[in-house]
Amino acid sequence: MLSGSINSNLNALYALNSLNSTGNTANNLEQQLSSGLSINSPADNPAGYIAAQGFTTQIGGVEQAISNVNQAISLVQTATGAVQQQVNLLQQIRTIANQAANAINTPSQLASLQDVVAQLQTQVTTISQQAQFNNQNLLDGSFQGVQFQIGANAGQNINFSFANTGAANIGVYQSAAASPSVYTTAGSATGGAFDNTGNSFTISAAAGGFTAGAVNVAGTAGAANIAVASATESAQNVATSVNAVTDKTNVSAVANTSVAFTVTAGTLNFTIGNGTTGAQTNAVNISATVTSVTAAGLSSLVNAINQATSQTGVTASVNSSNQLVLTQAQGDNISFTGFTGTGALAAGGVTINGGAATGLVQGLVTMQSSASFALSAAASDIGLQQTSGLTSLSAVDVSTVGGANAALNIVDFAIQGLENVGAEAGALQQRLNATVSNLQTSDVNLTAARATVQDANIPAVTTKLTQQQILQQAGVDALAQAGQLQQSFLRLLQ
Numbered sequence: 001m002l003s004g005s006i007n008s009n010l011n012a013l014y015a016l017n018s019l020n021s022t023g024n025t026a027n028n029l030e031q032q033l034s035s036g037l038s039i040n041s042p043a044d045n046p047a048g049y050i051a052a053q054g055f056t057t058q059i060g061g062v063e064q065a066i067s068n069v070n071q072a073i074s075l076v077q078t079a080t081g082a083v084q085q086q087v088n089l090l091q092q093i094r095t096i097a098n099q100a101a102n103a104i105n106t107p108s109q110l111a112s113l114q115d116v117v118a119q120l121q122t123q124v125t126t127i128s129q130q131a132q133f134n135n136q137n138l139l140d141g142s143f144q145g146v147q148f149q150i151g152a153n154a155g156q157n158i159n160f161s162f163a164n165t166g167a168a169n170i171g172v173y174q175s176a177a178a179s180p181s182v183y184t185t186a187g188s189a190t191g192g193a194f195d196n197t198g199n200s201f202t203i204s205a206a207a208g209g210f211t212a213g214a215v216n217v218a219g220t221a222g223a224a225n226i227a228v229a230s231a232t233e234s235a236q237n238v239a240t241s242v243n244a245v246t247d248k249t250n251v252s253a254v255a256n257t258s259v260a261f262t263v264t265a266g267t268l269n270f271t272i273g274n275g276t277t278g279a280q281t282n283a284v285n286i287s288a289t290v291t292s293v294t295a296a297g298l299s300s301l302v303n304a305i306n307q308a309t310s311q312t313g314v315t316a317s318v319n320s321s322n323q324l325v326l327t328q329a330q331g332d333n334i335s336f337t338g339f340t341g342t343g344a345l346a347a348g349g350v351t352i353n354g355g356a357a358t359g360l361v362q363g364l365v366t367m368q369s370s371a372s373f374a375l376s377a378a379a380s381d382i383g384l385q386q387t388s389g390l391t392s393l394s395a396v397d398v399s400t401v402g403g404a405n406a407a408l409n410i411v412d413f414a415i416q417g418l419e420n421v422g423a424e425a426g427a428l429q430q431r432l433n434a435t436v437s438n439l440q441t442s443d444v445n446l447t448a449a450r451a452t453v454q455d456a457n458i459p460a461v462t463t464k465l466t467q468q469q470i471l472q473q474a475g476v477d478a479l480a481q482a483g484q485l486q487q488s489f490l491r492l493l494q
Contacts, residue, residue, distance in 0.1 A: 061152025235363030255331020257363030
């Protein structure tokens with residue numbers, strides 16, 4: 001060390017360097033205090049800067065996702081509110097249909113009830129067309145496969161669709177009847193026929209009728225097989241098999257046996273019952289004389305059959321074509337044995353008389369669901385087609401008692417369909433609510449992690465700043481002392 005040099009004041013340089021370093025440190029600490037951040041530029045902590053920016057990106061994405069999900073919840077609530085209004089309208093339609101099904105109404109009263117139903121049907125469709133969120137239609141069938149972004153990153157989304165809930169798009173999906181098979185007592189097919197209500201029927205001997213085996217039913221809940229035990233299986237039993245697996249398919253079934261016979265006047269003696277011609281159950285002997293093929297002429301036969309309804313479940317009536325209509329509303333078989341007399345019963349090319357003394361009428365199985373379903377090719381074995389068709393709410397007409405009865409079934413399934421839409425939307429809303437809670441938790445944790453990396457520790461920074469300020473003062477004093485020493489050397493020149 002050149003302690004006596006005036007050309008190189010090393011003490012002053014040391015003091016100055018120390019003062020500069022202390023000043024830089026103090027400036028950095030003051031910046032941390034003013035910003036609250038320990039990292040104000042990449043130069044402060046390159047690794048920490050990268051980590052902090054990564055957390056900032058995630059936090060920004062999460063906070064936007066929270067906003068996205070809250071908007072999605074509002075959208076779903078808008079849709080479910082509209083669906084609930086539609087359900088309320090359907091409940092009103094069902095009440096009116098129930099009223100119209102009562103026999104006390106006059107034709108003009110039924111027409112008035114139908115006018116009310118028509119207005120409610122229109123309003124159901126109007127709601128489906130006007131339910132909107134941010135100018136997007138929700139319930140008219142156009143809201144399909146829409147993406148909700150529920151996370152900070154690509155691929156973190158939910159896709160959702162709303163079905164069309166207009167009156168023409170909700171109702172009951174039913175299995176369509178194939179051309180029925182009509183058999184003679186020998187079991188050979190002779191053609192097809194329908195009764196006055198449009199139901200198909202099968203007349204057969206033991207060799208005809210359904211085909212034993214399995215039919216696969218595929219609905220919205222899954223698929224399952226139903227068993228057809230024998231060719232003479234009743235439609236009621238087949239419907240029972242369908243209903244036994246409804247929880248697996250979302251498809252239920254009803255059965256009805258109805259046939260319209262053209263009657264030949266004369267004496268008619270036969271045993272009517274259920275079961276089959278070979279194993280008849282609930283058998284009752286019927287004897288009547290048909291004087292003419294008119295409602296009055298058929299009255300004795302109708303009365304004789306109806307007197308045994310409590311045992312057979314078979315009711316008789318005469319339609320506008322003066323045909324004898326026999327109905328077993330539960331879908332059980334209607335069997336004839338021991339037919340004698342001069343009269344005859346004929347339907348679908350089959351005549352039951354003394355020459356063909358037995359006959360079996362099997363009913364129609366109608367499968368139904370709130371959504372479309374399909375049947376395997378074996379559906380033809382029970383007189384059905386493979387596809388289902390929609391009987392929509394817009395087709396409801398309560399101006400007749402028959403229409404009111406049909407309306408009750410249609411409306412019930414339409415309500416079920418809307419309930420399914422509401423349930424799916426409700427499940428989505430629950431999922432979105434859970435997502436918001438998770439995102440908010442993530443936001444807090446990510447913010448805490450970023451704070452650990454980049455936030456300044458104020459007490460520690462304050463302590464360090466005080467230390468640096470003291471060092472600065474000491475450095476200034478040291479620099480001043482170094483200058484005084486150099487000045488003292490000049491006295492030697494005097």
